[in-house]
Amino acid sequence: MKLLFVALFFLISIAQALVKLPAFGNKNRGIAQAKQTLFDELASAKPSRKAVEGIIKRLGEVQGDRNRRDVKGRWKIVWTTEDEVNIFVKLGLVKNGKDEALSSITQVIGDGVIINNIPFRNGGYLSVKGTCGPADKVNRNEFAFTEATLSLMWWKRGQPLRLPPVGEGWFDTIYCDDDLRCDFNSRGDILVLAKG
Numbered sequence: 001m002k003l004l005f006v007a008l009f010f011l012i013s014i015a016q017a018l019v020k021l022p023a024f025g026n027k028n029r030g031i032a033q034a035k036q037t038l039f040d041e042l043a044s045a046k047p048s049r050k051a052v053e054g055i056i057k058r059l060g061e062v063q064g065d066r067n068r069r070d071v072k073g074r075w076k077i078v079w080t081t082e083d084e085v086n087i088f089v090k091l092g093l094v095k096n097g098k099d100e101a102l103s104s105i106t107q108v109i110g111d112g113v114i115i116n117n118i119p120f121r122n123g124g125y126l127s128v129k130g131t132c133g134p135a136d137k138v139n140r141n142e143f144a145f146t147e148a149t150l151s152l153m154w155w156k157r158g159q160p161l162r163l164p165p166v167g168e169g170w171f172d173t174i175y176c177d178d179d180l181r182c183d184f185n186s187r188g189d190i191l192v193l194a195k196g
Contacts (some may be wrong), residue, residue: 059175068173075193123153144168
């Protein structure tokens with residue numbers, strides 16, 4: 001009988017320990033559900049900034065504490081509130097059709113470097129390049145653009161024209177995995193980017 005109580009106590013102890021382990025399946029399921037909710041919202045006729053912001057915050061909460069400052073790679077913009085990006089799309093200047101226009105706009109982040117590129121439909125591009133690196137705050141990167149280049153096919157056969165660089169600030173990466181990154185930046189804008 002004593003052996004039965006010891007065995008039962010042992011099984012109960014194991015069960016309690018298992019309950020305290022992180023629920024990886026639940027976490028992954030929560031992230032997958034939040035990502036799908038985000039994609040559904042972005043696919044709607046007029047995505048709500050408030051809804052997108054809330055979903056991104058939820059993604060960050062579900063992902064938990066993690067250093068998300070290492071965002072190196074080539075990223076395509078899926079959705080943004082940045083007026084200086086959206087104006088090119090609204091005017092129909094960006095390469096691809098309206099539904100795919102943002103995804104042709106890229107951001108490349110490497111060791112200490114950031115390059116944003118907007119390709120134009122009829123050839124040419126606008127590109128800004130600068131420095132980028134981790135700030136003192138967790139999940140924050142600071143950037144400062146140091147050069148800008150504009151190439152228009154109808155202007156001197158597309159020969160690049162150097163422009164004065166404009167812009168510096170920071171972005172907080174709220175969520176980042178192998179294929180999706182969500183940022184809030186120093187001007188109150190939101191960026192949703194896909195790896196590629």
